[in-house]
Amino acid sequence: MAHDTHFEARSQVQQEYYRKENAAKMRSQVTQFAIMILLTLVAFASAVADFAPNFVKPFVLLLAGVQVVQQLYAFMHMEDKKAYHIGVISFFMWGGALIAFTFFLCFLTIIWW
Amino acid sequence: MSSVAQKKGFGAQVWDYLTTVDHKKIAIMYLAAGTLFFAIAGLEALFMRFQLMFPESTFVSAGTFNQLLTMHGTTMLFLAATPLLFAFMNAIVPLQIGARDVAFPFLNSLGFWLFFLGAVFLHLSFFMGGAPDAGWTSYASLSLYSPGHGIDFYVLGLQISGAGTLISGINFIVTIITMRAPGMTFMRMPLFTWTSLVSSTLILFAFPPLTVGLFLMLVDRMFGANFFDHTMGGNTIIWEHLFWIFGHPEVYILVLPAFGLFSEIIPVFARKRLFGYSSMVFATILIGFLGFMVWAHHMFTTGLGATANAIFAVATMTIAVPTGMKVFNWILTIWGGSIKVTVPMLYALGFIPSFVAGGVTGVMQAAAPLDYQLHDSYFIVAHFHYVIVGGIVTALFGAAHFYWPIMFNRALNEKLGVLTFWIFFIGFHLTFFLQHFLGLMGMPRRVFTYMGDQGWDLFNLISTIGAAMMGVGVILLVLNVLISIKSEPLNRRDYWGDGRSLEWALETPLPFYNFKQTPLVRGYDPYWIEKQEGNKEGMVYAEPVGDIHMPNNSILPLIMSIGTFIAAFGALYSPWGDQAIAGTADSVSPGLSVGLIVLGLGITVGAMIARSLKDDLGYHVHVAEIEAIEKDLAQYRATGKKGGNK
Known part of the structure; x- marks a missing residue:
């Protein structure tokens, strides 16, 4: 429990750089999150809309695959x-x-x- | 703080080994435990061969024979070959890449203790109502109906020791990727390090399917589930797939490090750079990948259909291509070299034809139509013993001679080693060569006896004589080890005189931190390069002498493992098992069973929590201490006298 508290002194320029970068990252995360919700909605809609099962099954699996890639690259930082x-x-x-x-x-x- | 050059009491020595996180000491423990189980499994094999020496023999009963064959296979693969290879990986890989220890020393210790207690648990079955008796593959259609607790011991013991193997595998992946010395790029890594990396990757991908299979079997047998019970809507074939998805890569997990060991031995004694280094690396990776795509060739006769059989047959045959690349590279390394036939080199020279014979019979079995003939016959037994004894055991014996100077600062006797090799090698071929023909004549495997006058009598007799010779060979090797304890310490670097990779640059006995300064690697075969340039120290350094950060010893890995050991007894005597309900296995009250599981897992989780909450940041060996230790070591090497505790 004896964690040393880490202090980091940042210059004004660094501070602004990190702030800008964090804002850009947050923007991209929110965008990705919105895309995921949209894809989920599309998946539900295609199931509810009574399309042929031969279309719905591969389509939903495809959307799931896209979300796996998003999960790995956007949220788990593989990008x-x-x-x-x-x-x-x-x-x-x-x-x-x-x-x-x-x-x-x-x-x-x-x-x- | 520990140093080779200091005396210690017996109790302190034992405590040191129970708590150690030093990769060199864990290697010695793996070696000792692996040898113990190798001897036990070898004895089981001898009992089986004595039973089969003459037709209709009554040396052991049919039930005992089933237990012997199951325990022989299970022990040899999980509890002898795996730990013995881990022994060499632990002892040599950090030295080869210029590291002071593995990436997770605590996990290294945990991996060993889980393996060891799982192995002990499995062997307790002999004294507690009978060992498992459904073969090392433990097919569900057989094992679900095995009375008593034998299969339960198999499932729980392998679950525990498999967790240990998985932990060690992950540890080696991280070690090899992140802990290489400056300049040790991927394409400068010695072949043993490469094969250890690929084999650890296979462990990472192959052991989870086994864990799943074992868990399903555990709840099927001990808690009344029906995953594999076809009468209740389950499917017994799923076990076979899960087992072989693990089981086939397991073969490569074992044989790849063995390939690596020979790739170290052959260039040293051919006194030539390894031929085709990059193709060796490529072949290793390709074998590792293809090893996952062929498991169903163990199940050609279960009725997968012609399409599946054809796909898996072709996939299996492609593995012969990278393996053949390796064999030709070894031959071309030897070709034109200035060959020194030492004991390790003898094993390497014996390995090449033996392993090729095993590989060729493997390709024969890969042809699905022929496999219908060969399946479950002694031909299969001959094939996999040619691969495992001819490939892995020769590698282990050869590497023991090869690396003994680094691991123990002693050399194994050369003359006794040559004698051991010939007795073992001739015994091996006597035992298994004729079994090919026994199989073709129709003798089925896993039978406890056979009728006379079918043309099998003489071959079985010769086979048993060969097995006895292999036993004599192993005893001679153990004698050699015992003799070496009393021999003069070597106190030198490069025992064989032609070492090429970094581990030979180190002067034995090694200090616990291996490298006083991190070495700078300037090319493939770094020690060879330095020797060529007349560098007496064997390496150039990447840093000045500075404080060394080392991990603290810990008893927690042993406590965690004991927790799982206790919990396993709770599951074993569960009153909800099919066998317990049918009255064919003893059980305890529900309270005691659950209590033991909760207590055991509680101990394990408690130790984990203690480990997580209490920061263990290790300690620093300061420059003054390093200099004192190096001085002690130099004095010990010069005079042979150990200093007292300071």
């Missing part, structure tokens, strides 16, 4: 190209997703009852 070892992190995320996808594919296709 930050300067982050430490971001290349390795992206490789592991997408590599894991690809491998997990084959498992889902297998469970949906070749497992019989």
Whole structure:
């Protein structure tokens, strides 16, 4: 519980720079959040509007996929190209997703009852 | 504070090992525990071979035989091969990349203790009503109906030790990616570090499916769920998929570090740079990736359909391509080298043809139509023993000789080592070569006996004689280790004289912080480069001598692991299990069962909370202390005398 409190002295220029950057980041987060809500609305609307199931199922899955990418890149900061070892992190995320996808594919296709 | 050059009492020594977070000491504990379970599993194999020596033998009963074969497979893969490879990864990888420890020393210790207590839990089954008896794959259609607690021990023991393996795997990924010394770029990393990285990645992706499978099996057997029970709407095939999604990468988790060890041994004794370094790296990554796309080839005969069988057959055969690249690279490294045939090199030379034989039979089985013939026959047994003994065990034995000077500051006896190699190697081929033909003649695997006069008698007898020779080989290796304890300490760097990577630049015995100053790596094979330029210290430094930040020892990993151990007994004796309700397994009252689970997990969570709330920032070894330790070490190396406690 003995955290040293960290004090950082910032110059006026730095302060303004961070303020501007934070404002830009917040703007982008809110925008992304709005897009996500919009996509969710579209998904619900397509289900409620009684379109053919053969259209609704892949369409909703596609929207879900877009939201996963948004989640990873906008809210979990994978878009930050300067982050430490971001290349390795992206490789592991997408590599894991690809491998997990084959498992889902297998469970949906070749497992019989 | 600990130093090699200081005397310590016995109690202090034991406490030091129980609490240590030093990667070199954890490596020694992995080595000791792995050897113990290797010996136990080897003994089980010998019992099986003695039973099969003659037709209709009654040396062990059918039930005991099933327990022996299950425990042999489970122990060898999870509790012997894995920890022995972790021993070398712990001992060597931080030295190879120029790090003072792994990224998470606390987790390193936790990984070891979880593995060890899970392994002990599994082995307690022998004394508490019978070991698991459904094969190491524990197919649900068999294991759900196994009476007694054997399968419960398997599920809970592997759950605990699997958590430890997963933790260690993550630790090595982070260590290798973030803790490399300046100049140690990805494409300058030694092959053993590369294979450890890829193998740890496979652990990260492969162990969660196993954890899921084991958890479903746990609630099926002990708490009345029906995930795998087809009479209740479950599906027994799901277990097989979950198990093999893990199980096939597991094979690569084990064999890739073994490849890495040989990629270290061969250039040193061929006295030549490793041929085709970048293609070796590429092949390692490709094998790791393809290893995830082939699991269903273990299930060709379950009725996946022709399309699925064809896809998995072709995917399996493609793995032969990167593996072949590796084999040719090893051969071309040896080709034209000034070869020194030492014991590690003998193991490497024996490994290449043996492993290729195992690989070729693997491609044969990958052909789905042929697999219908080979499935569940001794041909399969011969195949995977050629891969595992010919590939992994030879690597472990060779690496033990190779790295013993760094790990223990002693050398293993060369003459005894050569004798051990030949006895073990001839015994290995005697045991398993003929099993190919036993399989083709129709002998099914996992049978406890067979009728005479089917043409199997002689081959089974020879196989047993070979197994006994392998046993003698292992005993000789252990003797060699015991003899080395009393031998003269080496107190030198580069024991083999032709070391190439960074670990050989260090003078043994190592101080606990490994590197006085972080080294600067100027190319692939950094120690070789420095030697060529006449640098007597073996490395150039990236920083001046400064304070070294080291982690504190902690007993919490052991306490956390003991908590899961206690909770496992609560689940084991659950009164809600199918077997407990049917009266074929003993159980305790609901209160006691839940109480044990809550108590055990409470201890674990309590230790986690203690760890989280109390900041442990480690300590600094100051420059004056570093100089004193280096002086002590220099005096010890010169005179062989240890200083007292200061």
